Amino acid sequence: MTEQREKVARHESRHAVMANHLLGDALQSVELMSDKGRCRLKPLRRLRASNAALVGFIERDYLEKLVMVFLGDGPSNGVDDYDRALEIALELNEGDAEAAELQLKHLARRAALVVQKLGPQITRLSEALVRHGKLSGGEVEAILSK
DSSP states (O other), rough: OOHHHHHHHHHHHHHHHHHHHEEEEEEEEEEEEESOOOEEEEOOOOOSSHHHHHHHHHHHHHHHHHHHHHTTTTTTTHHHHHHHHHHHHHHTTTTTTTHHHHHHHHHHHHHHHHHHHHHHHHHHHHHHHHSSSSSHHHHHHHHTTO
């Protein structure tokens, strides 16, 4: 095991644990490749409800939690993760860059608190990911429920 592989495993484990905690049954898989990793979420099914305001609220809440998943490793540790989070924040704030940056700071702080709380689960999953290389959402759930 290389130090880089362990670092990538911890990074992807943060994403996976945060997704499991914040988004419920949204995790499809998490895996390590040679020098990078990937945390895949299940495709979001479009919400259907007669109350458009309720649907909008639920979608906004989901997107804010998704931003927290991207920011779980800190606002600057994953450039691609931060870019994805910024793209969503800009959409949520109708293109207002200043509002998006403020929202990202707020959500990054909330994400840091969740990561702190879930530290032991992140460590447990990271160790399993280094051992196995790839885990399904169900396998992640089983590891985290121990």
